[in-house]
Amino acid sequence: MTELHRPLQEPATRAWVRATTPARVFTGRAGTSYPTAALLALRADHAAARDAVTAPLDLDDPELDELSARFSFVTARTRAGTRAQYLRRPDLGRRLDPACREDLLAHCPAGADLQIVIGDGLSATAVHAQIPHLLPLLARGCDERGWSTGRPIVVHQCRVGVMNDVGELLDPAVVVLLIGERPGLATAESLSAYLAYRPRPGHTEADRNLLSNIHREGVPPEQAALRILALAQAMRAAGRSGVAIKEPAALES
Template sequence: MDEQTIQSIVNSVLRELGEHSLPAGQVTRVQPQSNGSQQNNPPAYKPSEAAGSKAEVKDQSQGLEDLSLDKFVHWNGIENGHNDSVNSDMVKQTAARVCQGRAGPRPRTRSLLRFLADHSRSKDTVVKEVAPEWLEQQNLWEVQTCVTDKSEYLRRPDLGRKLSDEAKKTIGERCKKSPQVQVVISDGLSTDAVTNNLEEIIPPLMKGLESAGFTVGTPFFLRYGRVKAQDEIGNLLQAEANLLLIGERPGLGQSESLSCYCVYKPTEKTVESDRMVISNIHTGGTPPIEAAAVIVDLTRKMLEQKASGLKMKR
């Protein structure tokens, strides 16, 4: 490929980037240096000020802005839209990645950085641990499943469904026996879901259950828990209704979603169709206080009908 062809390709790419006043320029071939002399290369190409302002390039010494700011989350990346207000309104109405725009076949840089940031946030909440100090502040004691650490929890879901021998002993010693309702909190796959929502959902939930006239068991925290673990807990305490608040698998940009799994008289024979779930509990979904009221009402129906899941009449 000759130099003229290469220069033509370079100019074509620069036009796509918004450059129209292109320097003549030339392709520089790197040659081996001899006798210690430096090679005199022409200066590197520098975009014009117009192109820089269009790409919103800022002083690099200031570093990148926080990608969690609202202006990045609700960013309209479509340029010269036929009706830009429609696109902007769409962006504000959903957390989905709409109106991101394209740079040829690739996503825009800002869109890609947001994706990478959200992905990192989702991974972080999975591997983080709920601090024992935080549990003490919430007046919660903890037990653990047969999982030994977070790495094993992710690799062995089966171990997260079983209580350790020590957990069984502690629950038997510290929990009220045969309550109508037993509340359990677990980290699950999102630490942020527990730490960000628990203070808002537990007080109205416990108060609502008591106001409804139910005898409520001793709430506690289950570390490295899976949903199936509530069956063993319910069977161990002989609770009529078991409510498990657990962190859900995070999505991109949403790592704080809590769910409540409800089941009537769970046993080792309980199947998933016996369970009901209220999901998407967080400030951007179902508000925790509202979710608490829904859970109380659902618990009342379960105890009245002595059933849950597909066995319960709607």
């Protein structure tokens, strides 16, 4: 009998389940509550998630500062002037600040094969944790394919819809937005990659593709880079993105 088919009350099976998922299952109990260790871990994870939502994206962080110098980041912001406004007005986070549009036109080459955008989203913590590993892998993969990438754009107070403004301004073939996901109690370091072929204002989620759960315990950066590049290649070949493009099953595993 395999571990999967043993009765769940057996200690060995409970330990096996706990080892295969970050979900809080078989944690035990103390009366009607969690045991002390489980309760403290829950509170710590909840605090990390809350901090991730409000923490600023700090480009002076040593690893991000090194990347900024190496890849010549261009910074921008959305119409959400503060973090509080960003959280209360998602619509403002989907549009670039008008003053930043001129900066992007002046400093970012148009017509790139793949335009990389980095957004804080709902977890700057995820950007700090994943971008130093993921960005160099994407840049190397683009070089190997002979793709131009322009200059990476870092957007503060960023929502996914900002891809449409970037597409309208710079007309890249594919935009990939690497953005912090809404943190949960399993991790506050999870990143998403949204991709779209020639995005424009008015495009919706149906026009985009998503690779989520990018972190060491989910989709590791090495695999994420391969999957992002494969999706971008499929979009370029088909001339479209979204529901019409399916990720190769071999890359999902």
